[in-house]
Amino acid sequence: MSRKKSSKKTTAMKLSENTCPVCGFDKLAEPPRNKTGGASFEICTCCGFQFGVTDDDKGLSYNDYREQWIAQGMPWSSQSKKAPKGWDPQAQLGSMALRATLKRVKGRPPRMSLQMA
Numbered sequence: 001m002s003r004k005k006s007s008k009k010t011t012a013m014k015l016s017e018n019t020c021p022v023c024g025f026d027k028l029a030e031p032p033r034n035k036t037g038g039a040s041f042e043i044c045t046c047c048g049f050q051f052g053v054t055d056d057d058k059g060l061s062y063n064d065y066r067e068q069w070i071a072q073g074m075p076w077s078s079q080s081k082k083a084p085k086g087w088d089p090q091a092q093l094g095s096m097a098l099r100a101t102l103k104r105v106k107g108r109p110p111r112m113s114l115q116m117a
């Protein structure tokens, strides 16, 4: 069970477990899903996605919701918490996409060439 300790901290590319899979906001109070898949029911202060409700009850996928959020101009969602200083939703999304891509490419090399949406 010491899997985590064996990897050296040589890179800052580690994807935090407390990162919102919708918008890439990395300061969630809890991971959106625990190890058994249970939802946290936390509402992302950034995009407003509620894990276990927006997805399970409303049937929206992370991708669906992300598209809507981007279409709305990527507004900060929480009214009680302010956006972090210098918050940049585009940079946040970009770094999430980059990390997700790197992770995917590492684990399973894509067979097809790039698909542009």
Ligand SMILES: [Zn+2]
Pocket: 020, 021, 022, 023, 024, 025, 044, 045, 046, 047, 048, 049
């Ligand atoms: Zn979010």
